[in-house]
Amino acid sequence: MTTTSKQIELIDLHPQAADMKQLVRIGLSRCPRQLPAWFLYDAEGSRLFDRICQQPEYSLTRTEIALIQSSAPEVANAIGEGVIIEFGAGSAQKVGPLLEAARPSAYIALDISAGHLRQATTALQQRHPQVPMLGICCDHSTLTALPEHPLLQGQRRIGFFPGSSLGNFEQQDAISLLRHFRTLLNGGPLLLGLDQPKDRSRLEAAYDDAAGTSAAFARNLLKRLNADLGANFDPRGFEYQAVWQAEQQRVQMALISSREQTVTIAGEAWTFSQGERLITEYSLKYSPEHAIALAKQAGWGWVRRWHDPKEDLSLHLLEATD
Ligand SMILES: C[S@@+](CC[C@H](N)C(=O)[O-])C[C@H]1O[C@@H](n2cnc3c(N)ncnc32)[C@H](O)[C@@H]1O
Numbered sequence: 001m002t003t004t005s006k007q008i009e010l011i012d013l014h015p016q017a018a019d020m021k022q023l024v025r026i027g028l029s030r031c032p033r034q035l036p037a038w039f040l041y042d043a044e045g046s047r048l049f050d051r052i053c054q055q056p057e058y059s060l061t062r063t064e065i066a067l068i069q070s071s072a073p074e075v076a077n078a079i080g081e082g083v084i085i086e087f088g089a090g091s092a093q094k095v096g097p098l099l100e101a102a103r104p105s106a107y108i109a110l111d112i113s114a115g116h117l118r119q120a121t122t123a124l125q126q127r128h129p130q131v132p133m134l135g136i137c138c139d140h141s142t143l144t145a146l147p148e149h150p151l152l153q154g155q156r157r158i159g160f161f162p163g164s165s166l167g168n169f170e171q172q173d174a175i176s177l178l179r180h181f182r183t184l185l186n187g188g189p190l191l192l193g194l195d196q197p198k199d200r201s202r203l204e205a206a207y208d209d210a211a212g213t214s215a216a217f218a219r220n221l222l223k224r225l226n227a228d229l230g231a232n233f234d235p236r237g238f239e240y241q242a243v244w245q246a247e248q249q250r251v252q253m254a255l256i257s258s259r260e261q262t263v264t265i266a267g268e269a270w271t272f273s274q275g276e277r278l279i280t281e282y283s284l285k286y287s288p289e290h291a292i293a294l295a296k297q298a299g300w301g302w303v304r305r306w307h308d309p310k311e312d313l314s315l316h317l318l319e320a321t322d
Pocket of ligand 1: 138
């Protein structure tokens with residue numbers, strides 16, 4: 001289905017309800033239970049994520065925006081010409097300096113959250129009227145190919161994946177995703193933003209802010225399952241927890257069942273015991289060395305990195321190797 005919103009074209013390839021039900025069945029059969037992180041992003045989830053980015057404890061967004069602004073001319077020079085394709089664009093707040101400095105032939109934003117994507121690209125187009133834009137609502141981890149489109153025809157593809165979104169994937173899945181992006185980018189480079197390990201207290205506060213925004217974001221997953229898949233979760237029956245797991249270099253975010261309770265989803269009953277976890281997402285952190293090793297395992301050559309003064313996070317430039 002293709003729709004237009006003002007000048008922005010949006011191609012909607014969101015997974016169907018039947019596929020979502022199947023993913024929920026698989027995720028709830030896992031031990032511990034865990035759903036793909038993209039389930040967090042319905043319209044309300046996207047709105048709550050933007051609020052998380054404004055919390056004082058969550059510095060990642062502010063730091064990455066400042067890094068991209070200060071390094072945009074160098075980055076533009078290094079990525080070269082072509083069409084910029086952003087994976088999981090969200091509010092598309094970070095690409096602006098690259099659109100100015102790199103003057104790409106077009107900008108294509110991929111995201112799972114259709115309404116939010118439409119708003120974000122429409123606002124971005126108003127700020128950068130010179131760049132042709134397209135939105136694609138999809139799960140980028142399972143998209144077999146980018147749709148055929150005039151904006152992609154004959155253009156070199158430059159991938160942009162900021163926000164440490166790769167950290168939502170466990171290590172083997174992160175390698176598979178990077179391999180998959182290599183195929184989608186058809187030989188073009190990838191600019192990858194990754195958060196680095198830091199103090200436990202800083203990380204746990206960033207993912208469990210005092211205002212309760214991260215907790216609301218996680219609980220919204222249950223509301224989303226109620227609304228979209230006819231489930232009957234009681235979100236108040238689950239406590240939110242964010243824990244730094246040093247061995248795996250990741251923050252685990254989970255909803256903990258505060259009592260034994262049975263939930264029906266799409267006509268199927270699922271019992272949660274007291275204290276049982278439903279993992280809502282992971283956020284894996286990558287030191288520069290670890291990031292380079294990961295990229296190599298996924299068939300990417302590492303070119304260089306830019307980092308903020310405190311070395312909180314890095315932007316890595318990767319190139320496809322034969
Ligand atoms: C952590 S947020 C980052 C947003 C933005 N890139 C930034 O750096 O602030 C992850 C974004 O990716 C989207 N997303 C998550 N999983 C996705 C998937 N499998 N396919 C497409 N989009 C996805 C979400 O809707 C959300 O906008």
